[in-house]
Amino acid sequence: MAFKGQQGQNNRFELQGFDQFIKAVQTMPDRMKSNAMRGIIAKNMKPISEAIKANTPIRKSSSYQGPIKRKRKDGSISTESMPMNLKKSIGVKTFGKGTEISGYAGIQKKKNDGWYGFFIERGTRNIVKNPFIARSAAATIPLATEHLTTDIKDYIVTNAQKLGLDAK
Numbered sequence: 001m002a003f004k005g006q007q008g009q010n011n012r013f014e015l016q017g018f019d020q021f022i023k024a025v026q027t028m029p030d031r032m033k034s035n036a037m038r039g040i041i042a043k044n045m046k047p048i049s050e051a052i053k054a055n056t057p058i059r060k061s062s063s064y065q066g067p068i069k070r071k072r073k074d075g076s077i078s079t080e081s082m083p084m085n086l087k088k089s090i091g092v093k094t095f096g097k098g099t100e101i102s103g104y105a106g107i108q109k110k111k112n113d114g115w116y117g118f119f120i121e122r123g124t125r126n127i128v129k130n131p132f133i134a135r136s137a138a139a140t141i142p143l144a145t146e147h148l149t150t151d152i153k154d155y156i157v158t159n160a161q162k163l164g165l166d167a168k
Helices: 018-027 030-054 085-089 117-122 132-162
Strands: 002-005 013-016 068-071 077-081 090-097 100-107
Touching (some): 030 090, 030 100, 085 090, 100 117, 117 132
Antiparallel strands (some): 002 013, 068 077, 090 100
């Protein structure tokens, strides 16, 4: 697959060998293609999650007395949170079925559940709005998108070459 471009008002590109590549890709199982895309998406979402982690507010307490336990009306414990739970819960997740793959960078439900991050991000009557996720993501998404495009192109070219096609 080779790209040829022409200078001028209307940039036109001609792909040579693209039909062969499409036929070869169509014969590959969907699971194989989706696993490759999951890896590429997760890799490119990582800088976004790292930026969110860097800007995550940490609960400061002058009189730290251990975990905060929230109780139900019957006295049983509904949730328990430690300082840094929110920061530790930030991560990347990819999901989807078949050929549609999506990625998410943000609060995850893991061992350290940062469930309360939603209230910090959006605010409540008692908590001032602090959109730390939106700020961090907005600053890193353009670069991540650029890298994602490059990684997908590189993946296609590399695998086209493995299939014996002239890809550049």
